[in-house]
Amino acid sequence: MTIVCILLITAGIFFFFAGAVGVIRFPDFYSRLHPAGMIDSMGLLLSMSGLALYVLSHGGLTGANILTAIKIILIVIFVYITSPTATHAIVDAGIRAGLAPWTKKIKEKSDDDPH
Amino acid sequence: MRLLALIAVILTGGLIIFQTGAFPDFGDANAPANTYLSTYYLEHGQADTHAPNIVTSVLADYRGYDTMFETTVVFAAGLACFFLLRRKKVPGGEPRIYRHMPTGITLRIADGGKLPAEDSEVFRRLDTEFVPQQLIIKNTCRIVIPFIQIFALYVIAHGHYSPGGGFQGGVLLAASIILYAISHDLRRAIRRFSEKTAALMGSLGVLIYAGTGALCLLMGANFLNYKALAPLLGVDAVMARSHGILIVEIGVAFAVMAMIIWIYYNLSSAGKHDEGL
Numbered sequence: 001m002t003i004v005c006i007l008l009i010t011a012g013i014f015f016f017f018a019g020a021v022g023v024i025r026f027p028d029f030y031s032r033l034h035p036a037g038m039i040d041s042m043g044l045l046l047s048m049s050g051l052a053l054y055v056l057s058h059g060g061l062t063g064a065n066i067l068t069a070i071k072i073i074l075i076v077i078f079v080y081i082t083s084p085t086a087t088h089a090i091v092d093a094g095i096r097a098g099l100a101p102w103t104k105k106i107k108e109k110s111d112d113d114p115h
Numbered sequence: 116m117r118l119l120a121l122i123a124v125i126l127t128g129g130l131i132i133f134q135t136g137a138f139p140d141f142g143d144a145n146a147p148a149n150t151y152l153s154t155y156y157l158e159h160g161q162a163d164t165h166a167p168n169i170v171t172s173v174l175a176d177y178r179g180y181d182t183m184f185e186t187t188v189v190f191a192a193g194l195a196c197f198f199l200l201r202r203k204k205v206p207g208g209e210p211r212i213y214r215h216m217p218t219g220i221t222l223r224i225a226d227g228g229k230l231p232a233e234d235s236e237v238f239r240r241l242d243t244e245f246v247p248q249q250l251i252i253k254n255t256c257r258i259v260i261p262f263i264q265i266f267a268l269y270v271i272a273h274g275h276y277s278p279g280g281g282f283q284g285g286v287l288l289a290a291s292i293i294l295y296a297i298s299h300d301l302r303r304a305i306r307r308f309s310e311k312t313a314a315l316m317g318s319l320g321v322l323i324y325a326g327t328g329a330l331c332l333l334m335g336a337n338f339l340n341y342k343a344l345a346p347l348l349g350v351d352a353v354m355a356r357s358h359g360i361l362i363v364e365i366g367v368a369f370a371v372m373a374m375i376i377w378i379y380y381n382l383s384s385a386g387k388h389d390e391g392l
Binding site for chain 2: 078081082085088089092
């Protein structure tokens with residue numbers, strides 16, 4: 001069981017890392033929100049379920065441990081509700097502020113992100 | 116005048132920097148704070164106050180007098196924002212934007228035009244910077260806000276046992292109202308939690324804190340020595356200190372919540388309480 005926990009948490013940390021790299025490497029505002037919003041959700045799901053499993057498998061199935069596991073799962077649920085909404089709101093704000101999405105064509109009179 | 120102020124600032128700052136050398140080193144084992152106070156708190160904290168979270172017992176019991184003035188500082192900050200920023204609403208002057216709810220059409224009414232009633236269900240006023248329908252954000256906030264508030268109450272009530280207490284819980288409560296103001300609009304938030312409520316709740320919070328201290332004085336003990344409340348609460352002296360911490364934390368939470376919301380109202384609308392974030 002410990003191996004499963006380790007695998008889950010490692011996979012979660014990998015997703016977090018990939019998300020962090022993506023935030024730096026992606027070319028513009030909107031595509032950067034993609035790793036920030038989505039990859040982090042995946043990483044959170046994996047690492048938190050790993051933690052919940054660890055609590056249950058090492059502490060035994062007592063009431064207190066089950067409560068802790070439920071609390072950990074609640075973190076995931078709330079982040080799954082709020083994180084996409086936050087990303088949506090930020091993208092919406094970007095569109096309303098008039099920021100055009102990045103394309104591969106380099107226009108001469110473009111005032112977009114210079115990447 | 117500026118020169119005088121500059122001289123005063125430089126003198127004060129220089130004095131402080133000059134005297135820093137007299138302080139004990141960071142983490143010095145022989146510093147006065149570490150030789151008897153910390154050890155006393157660590158050894159007797161739980162037995163004295165029945166609060167496993169020593170931070171809370173130090174903050175609200177042993178050093179309760181400090182915390183009372185911290186709460187007063189928060190209150191004073193709110194009042195300062197009010198006095199500096201609040202302006203009387205000038206009727207008219209700017210165009211207003213309304214949305215006709217059944218059809219979703221947006222109307223711009225120029226200055227002097229006929230305005231719909233304030234509480235009209237058919238026309239809803241929008242901020243001048245046009246906002247589209249934001250169903251997702253509004254509904255998410257509607258789901259999340261009650262949970263934030265329940266968690267805030269948990270943080271306040273559980274401050275003895277886990278990290279938390281009045282300041283943190285008050286900030287969470289304020290955040291829930293501010294989230295409402297951001298996701299809907301400022302006017303609706305003010306209708307739910309008005310400026311008057313904020314002022315009253317802030318004063319009430321400080322009053323609860325200072326009043327608990329004064330009650331201890333009346334019962335024949337030192338200011339904020341909750342032991343004296345034991346006969347009133349019907350528990351022994353240790354539990355009375357535990358309950359005293361809770362009462363004081365509730366006062367802190369009231370003051371912090373009301374003041375943060377009030378400061379937000381004033382800052383986000385430049386004191387007009389009309390249009391804002």
